[in-house]
Amino acid sequence: MNENKMERNSDNMKPLISIIILNYNAGNLLIDCVSSIQKSVYTNYEIILIDNISKDNSHKKCKEKFPIIKLIENKENLGYCEGNNVGLRIAKGEFIVVLNPDTIVDSNWLDELLKAYQNNGEGLYQPKFLATSDNSMLLSTGQMIQLFGFGYSRSKGDKDEKLFEKIEQIDYASGTCLFTSKEILKKIGLFDPFLFAFHDDLELCWRAALNKIKSFYVPKSIVYHPVEGTSFKWSPLKFKLMERNRKYCLLTLYDRSTFFKMLPALIMVDIAVFFFYLSKGLIKMKILADIEIIKNIKTINKKYSENQKIKNISDKEIIYLFKNEVNVPGWVVNNKINSLFNNFLKIISKITKNIL
16 A cells, blocks of 8 residues: 555545635635635545625635535525525534634644543534734734623733643634534534624533533644724624623523622613713614514523533633733724723622622
8 A cells, every 4th residue: 555545545534624614705715714724734625615696706706616525505694603504504524613804824723622532521612713814913813702792802912922832621612613522512512693793602601511522722733813893893883783692692592590789880881881872873773672672682692591401600700711801902992982981891800700
């Protein structure tokens, strides 16, 4: 048996990894993404490309260039959550990666993620994210959850000075590149379609945490990503979905007793968020987000009941890991406003944790 044949047989003995890429008008970035995947050292994978009715024909061009990929064209824009779920349901791999179409992956990305899973056990894993335009800029060394449901990327905008170079537990793994097993998704379920987009990865990993399944950051796995994603950027719709989905997570993942103990603090935070949206000229988005929460209270109560059935950890244990502040770079929120808001959050979070 020659060396090439032995290598191929060795690769086939490794577990199959299904890579789900959800596309929406990603243009040439999609082709660049798939090209980088094909340079991976790990070769036993399948690529499932799901398209949310792109108008730029990027999905068709990609299929033409890479006939080996499996292309599924949705008849409507199902959003990030249900769009990815379409691919997750047909994935054949023992392991799963959900990957954004505007990413470029390092050749060892898959090996490192799989190795981390095998060494640390079942969980949801994310790589280190660096900026495509500046490979020395960090975009995430792990995703963090603030007590009142805000999610943020640790180290976003910082220079990569190799401060976070060990595999460690984090609050949640980024949906930009999320690695896990099919077995775990059977236990916790897929992405929540109600969310459509944003806080989807936060909700999934928080839901996993209810079942004592942890999230991890893997620094040796490197993925490059634009400073802001291509689908929504900082649009009014994004602001609305982020606020609506933050409240949805609080109402479906915390125990009701915890939520009501937190209510005075949550009202104060809500007032602060109201004025923040007002300063951005987006008060309509804040109001719409709140209206949608009220309109969907039956859906929220149903999801809450489902989560209670799988929950085998107390809120106190989860809250212990949650942060008191939100760290975001200056291009997202003015540094002065961010500092004022964080000082407010720190005080109110510490008081609330003592009450809980």
